[in-house]
Amino acid sequence: MAPALKKYFAHTVEGRGKETWQPLEVHLTDVAAKAERHANKFVAAEFGHVAGLLHDLGKYSDKFQRKLDGVEARVDHSTAGAQVIAEAWGRAGLLIAAGIAGHHAGLADGTTFQGSRPERGLLDARLQLRPPQIENYDVWKGQVSLTAKPTMPPLQLHSNATIRDARFGLTMSHFARMIFSCLVDADRIDSEGFTSQFEDDRPERGDWTALPEIRDELDRELAALQWGATVSDVNLRRAEILAAARHRAMERPGLFTLTVPTGGGKTLASLAFALNHAIQHGLDRIIYVIPYTSIIEQTAEVFRRSLGPHANCILEHHSTFDEAVLRSAKSEGDETEQDGRGVRKLQLASENWDAPIVVTTAVQFFESLFSNRPSSCRKLHNIAKSVVILDEAQTLPLNLLRPCVAILDELARNYKTSIVLCTATQPALLETADKNRSFEGGFREADVREIAPEPVRLAQQLQRVKVENLKELDDTGLIDRLAAHRQVLCIVNTRAHARELYQALKPHGEAYHLSALMCPAHRGQRLAEIRKRLLDKEPCRLIATSLIEAGVDIDFPAVYRAVNGLDAIAQAAGRCNREGKRNAEESVVYVFDPGEKRVPQSMRKFADGARDILRRYPEAPLSLEALNEYFSGLYWRMSAGREDQLDKHGIVERLNERSKDMLFPFESIARDFRLIDGGLLPVLIPFDDKAKRLLEVLEQTDRIGVIARKLNRYAVNVPRGVFIALKNVDSIQQVAQERFGEQFWKLESESLYTEEFGLNSTDPTFISVENLTSM
Numbered sequence: 001m002a003p004a005l006k007k008y009f010a011h012t013v014e015g016r017g018k019e020t021w022q023p024l025e026v027h028l029t030d031v032a033a034k035a036e037r038h039a040n041k042f043v044a045a046e047f048g049h050v051a052g053l054l055h056d057l058g059k060y061s062d063k064f065q066r067k068l069d070g071v072e073a074r075v076d077h078s079t080a081g082a083q084v085i086a087e088a089w090g091r092a093g094l095l096i097a098a099g100i101a102g103h104h105a106g107l108a109d110g111t112t113f114q115g116s117r118p119e120r121g122l123l124d125a126r127l128q129l130r131p132p133q134i135e136n137y138d139v140w141k142g143q144v145s146l147t148a149k150p151t152m153p154p155l156q157l158h159s160n161a162t163i164r165d166a167r168f169g170l171t172m173s174h175f176a177r178m179i180f181s182c183l184v185d186a187d188r189i190d191s192e193g194f195t196s197q198f199e200d201d202r203p204e205r206g207d208w209t210a211l212p213e214i215r216d217e218l219d220r221e222l223a224a225l226q227w228g229a230t231v232s233d234v235n236l237r238r239a240e241i242l243a244a245a246r247h248r249a250m251e252r253p254g255l256f257t258l259t260v261p262t263g264g265g266k267t268l269a270s271l272a273f274a275l276n277h278a279i280q281h282g283l284d285r286i287i288y289v290i291p292y293t294s295i296i297e298q299t300a301e302v303f304r305r306s307l308g309p310h311a312n313c314i315l316e317h318h319s320t321f322d323e324a325v326l327r328s329a330k331s332e333g334d335e336t337e338q339d340g341r342g343v344r345k346l347q348l349a350s351e352n353w354d355a356p357i358v359v360t361t362a363v364q365f366f367e368s369l370f371s372n373r374p375s376s377c378r379k380l381h382n383i384a385k386s387v388v389i390l391d392e393a394q395t396l397p398l399n400l401l402r403p404c405v406a407i408l409d410e411l412a413r414n415y416k417t418s419i420v421l422c423t424a425t426q427p428a429l430l431e432t433a434d435k436n437r438s439f440e441g442g443f444r445e446a447d448v449r450e451i452a453p454e455p456v457r458l459a460q461q462l463q464r465v466k467v468e469n470l471k472e473l474d475d476t477g478l479i480d481r482l483a484a485h486r487q488v489l490c491i492v493n494t495r496a497h498a499r500e501l502y503q504a505l506k507p508h509g510e511a512y513h514l515s516a517l518m519c520p521a522h523r524g525q526r527l528a529e530i531r532k533r534l535l536d537k538e539p540c541r542l543i544a545t546s547l548i549e550a551g552v553d554i555d556f557p558a559v560y561r562a563v564n565g566l567d568a569i570a571q572a573a574g575r576c577n578r579e580g581k582r583n584a585e586e587s588v589v590y591v592f593d594p595g596e597k598r599v600p601q602s603m604r605k606f607a608d609g610a611r612d613i614l615r616r617y618p619e620a621p622l623s624l625e626a627l628n629e630y631f632s633g634l635y636w637r638m639s640a641g642r643e644d645q646l647d648k649h650g651i652v653e654r655l656n657e658r659s660k661d662m663l664f665p666f667e668s669i670a671r672d673f674r675l676i677d678g679g680l681l682p683v684l685i686p687f688d689d690k691a692k693r694l695l696e697v698l699e700q701t702d703r704i705g706v707i708a709r710k711l712n713r714y715a716v717n718v719p720r721g722v723f724i725a726l727k728n729v730d731s732i733q734q735v736a737q738e739r740f741g742e743q744f745w746k747l748e749s750e751s752l753y754t755e756e757f758g759l760n761s762t763d764p765t766f767i768s769v770e771n772l773t774s775m
Contacts, residue, residue, distance in 0.1 A: 008060050012068050012192060013198055021068070022194045023058050031055065033592050034186035039179060041384045042415045043153040047096060050146065051183040053747065054081030070340060078103060081124045086127050089149040094662040095129075099180030101126055103187060105178060107372035107670075110663025124663050127652035132219065139433045142509040156413040168442075169655030170406050171414070173664040174369075178415070181380035187351045188378065202343045208356050211285075214310045215275040221306045222268060224248040234580040237462055238265035242451040247268040249276035253283070253418040255409070255448045259426045259455040259624070261462040262574025267302055267391070270422050273451055274387040287358045287388045289365045291395040293318055294516065294523075297712070299391070300359045312724075315346055315355035317364060353379040353594060363675045364396070369407050369700075370651070370673035372666040392551075392630070393421035394567045397675050398638060402647035405429055405442055412447075420451070424574065425567040426624070428631035437632040440639065459624050463578040465559075465587045467569070467621050469614045473592035474648075475501065481590075482541055482560065484509035487534060489542045489556040491572050493564055497598050499757060502543040518758030519685045521713040525550065555579055559609075560590045562598060565606030566613050566630040570622050609634045649673070680717035683732055684746040685753055695746055698735050711744075716759055726752075 010027035013020045021242025032052030058064065058077030061116050067073045089096070101123055108123040152739070155171050189205070222242065229235045243265055248256070249272075260266035274286040281633035288303075290296045295744075296318050304311035315752040325740050347354040368376045369383075387410065390396075396404050411417040421429070429521040452458055454537055462597045471483075482488055483503055492498050495515050512530055514523060531554060533540040548554070549571035555578035561569050570593055575585035591614060593599075599607050610621075617626040638645040647653070649672040686692045691714040718726075726732045727745070731752055737743040747753055754760045 008065060009061055009068055010056055011194055013195070016198070020198070024056065027190060027194075028053050028056060031183070031186045031188045034190060035179075035182040036380045037181035038186060041381065042178065044179065045174070046150040047153075047179050047291040048182045050085060050097045051099055052186055053084055054096075055082060055103050055183055055187060057081035066526070078105075082123075083127055084146070088146045090661045091588065092149055093174040094153060096179055097127060098123055098176050098182050098664070098666065102180065102372070102666075103183055103374060106374055107377070107666035108176065109665045109667045110661070123666075129678060153414070166656045166717050167406060167410070167652070169657065169659035169664070170403075170652055171410060172662060173655050173666070174407065174410050174668075175414075176662075176664065177369075177377055177666070178380055178384070180374075181377045184374045184378045185381060188351070206349055206354060209310045209313050210352075211275060211356055214307060214313060215279060215374055217307050217310050218268075218272060218275060221308065222272065224689055233461065233582065234464075236261060237458060238269075241265055241452055241458070242269045242272060245273035245451055246276055248449070248451045249273050250280055251277075251449060253277070253281050253412075253416060255412050255443050256418065256420045256451050257448060258389075258420055258422040258451040259458075259716060260422075260424060260452050262424045262571070263464070263578045263580070264424075264452075264458065264462055266422055266424075267299065268306060269451075270389050270391075270420060271303065271306070273420065274389055274418075275278070278387050281418075283385050283387055283416070283418070283533045285353070285356050285358060285382065285386045287353070287360065287365070287383065287386050287664075289360060289362055289390045290551075291360055291362045292390050292550040293717075294520065294547060296359060296361060297520070298551060303357065303359065312346075313356045315349045315353070315358045317350045317353070317358055317360040324587045334708075351378060353382040361455055362390075366400075366404055366407070366675060367670075367673060370403065370669055372670040381412060383417060385417065387418045387420065389420045389422050389424050393423045394427045396427065398634075399645060399648040400651075400673060400675065401635070402441060402639075402644065403651040403673065405439070406652055409443055425570045425627050426455075427567075428628050428635065436636075437628065439632075439635055456624055462580070463622075464580045464582075464584050465573050465589050466585055467573065467589045467591060467614075469591050469618065470622075473594065475594070477505065477668055478592065478594070479504050479508070479562065485541065485558050487537075487556055488558045488560065489544065489554075489572075489575055490560040491544050491546060492562040492594065493546070493599055493603055495545055497594065498543050498545050499561075502756070505541055505543060507581060508541075510541060511541065512542045513756055514542060514548060515546070515717060515758060516547045517760075519687055519691075519714045519716050521691070522685075522687055523547075523757060524713075527554065530554065546571075548572075553578070555581075557582060557586075558588055558590070560592060563591055563593045563607045563610055564599070565634075566610040566621065566627060568606070569610060570627065573622060580694055582616075605634065605637065640696040681720055681723040682715040682717050682724065683726065683759070684711055684735070685714050685716055685742060685759075686746060686750075687753070695735060698744060718759070 008024040009018070009021040010024040011022040028055060029680075032049045035048035035052035036045045037048075039045050049752060056077055058075070058080035060076060061077065063073055064075045064077055067075055078101050082101035085093040085100065086097040087093070089181070094110070098110065102108055106357060110123045153175070155175065156170055157167055162587075167347070225241055226235075241260055245258070256268055256341075258266055262270065271286070271288075277283070278286060288299065289298055296316065300314055300316045303314050307314065309537050323403070346355070365388075368380060371377050380430050390408075421427070429439045429442040430445045430448060431440065432438045432445045478490070479501065482490055482501075490501065492501065495517065498513060498515060502511055505511040510533070512526065514526060518526065530540055530542060534555060542548070546568060549568060552575070554575050556576055559572050559576040561572040563569075573589045576589050577584065591610075593611075612633070613626050613630045614621050617623065620626060635646065644650070651669055651673060654669065655664055684691070684695065691711075694710055694714070698711070701707065723732075731747065731749040732745045733748045734742060735746050752760055
């Protein structure tokens, strides 16, 4: 029989006696119960329970208890539990041990590689510590009665057995990450609950509006929209798509596509599908994943308008600023959402995604799924039993496409998650019998169901433009053609090219320029002016980068697009005759080749594929058949040969290599899986009086929850190198450094920001921006 233990504690309360401290036994039992409930969603309740029961086992230590009494000491309190479960359950125990050992610092590498040679990782090293090095090891071990090793959940494996795409390692490593998520969230919530009982402002979690009530409000709004809509072919097709979405929602959970041409109403149709599908099958939430931060607020606003009094159930989880800083700062207590719920509740929901509707970015979603950090992984268990809608699914990053597809397939197979690939230009991600069009390791064709009724027919009926291939066209010829149009949009591949064309076009009449070097408030102001001129039939010639293709609702009678990927050309076509009020033959999308130097190296493989399709499908280059062939050819070229460019870091293969010993390289994978290399940093622009007032408030307050959200409207994201260059010449200055560190930087040199260009890349200080090609 294990010896009786003296009183041990998990947490203290500053300034209060030990009678108020949290007993360790209580903390372990409560966390075990919470983690068990989380893991039960994917049939792994016992794994969650044991993770919670053992995670703080190392606090049964005189040294740790002295630390609670105020004696400074470094105490490893997480290795003990990891060792116990690894010894008791072997390989299965390692899946829990990784999370226990890393529930504060993060999932460590089980094994790392020096070149091609495996090396012991931090996790493996910690598990090999001998008992004499860990105080009271045998005593702690005796306090936990472990049942026999449970049966693993019935995890389904992908059928593809090729070496390149074997999935067992990904399946098992993701299971470990999901148990880690259950543990971290349970631990944080229990600790929060204990400490908050002594605070006046207790955190509010849960108690959201039920999905049926949210669905009913959406139905009322959609009925009103349909009742007030004019009778047109476009509106009839939108109604047909919506009806199909509601009907298909009754089908079993799994993988879906929603292939709807631009302007077909796919945003609200996908939300209607998701709500009905979740209610029908007892799923918990809808997660809407958007590729660009520039349109996430726009989509969330569409949802808010459609859900009326339930708009406060929508969590926008994105931020220009560091989330850790925002979480640690106070939130405004007097500024609330529409129905009086505090911002604090939504801020807390961003930690674990327990809201009914989450609108987030592809970066946030996918990087979390491959992360090793507790703060990023905490929400993962709430992706289980949800509906995930991937808007503009064709924008999944090519160099990480294989692991992205693999993890989506994993969620659908083993975590009761329905995945919807939502786009007008559906990527060719199916594993089919036709080897020429099969995506190795993609979604099995039999597993994927289309929501839209007869996509080929819809594409033909909603075809509102004609595509004309101009082939090579220099800037002089292009300017002559643009000047001949009263209203025209021209989209090019680089910011430098857009600026040069704009300056050349200005002498010919009313010209506008748009790029992501303008802050969102500036872009919104400019777009409102452009829309008004279009509506009033006034002259309007717009030069833009690909930013305009990212969900911007705008309608030009003619569009010019510099050659790029076929999906980019299709997105450009969505800004021409968008509402179908003009004759398709008179609404032309002109594709032109601006010359090799105007197509950056990173875009050339896409442009080459589009040139091939434009040559072989001159009459219908944007047909579903042409798009499928374009994507199939692109993926084949990138995966042919020894190096698989669709998984440039070999993530799937590296995980599979460790599936025998379950010592996965969690930290290394997290470091390599980055949708945006190098990252972007925000610069705040004092664009107008409102921005200046917000910056003044920021200087004086420590309550920044709402302030930070409002400042998103005045931020321009720049590459790290550009940020450092601006910093080195004092063109940007820190705001409230003493409270927020290096989080907030504002532009000091007003000459660097102009009405025409936003951040002005012609200034020597900002010359590095010349080479930027994104948006």
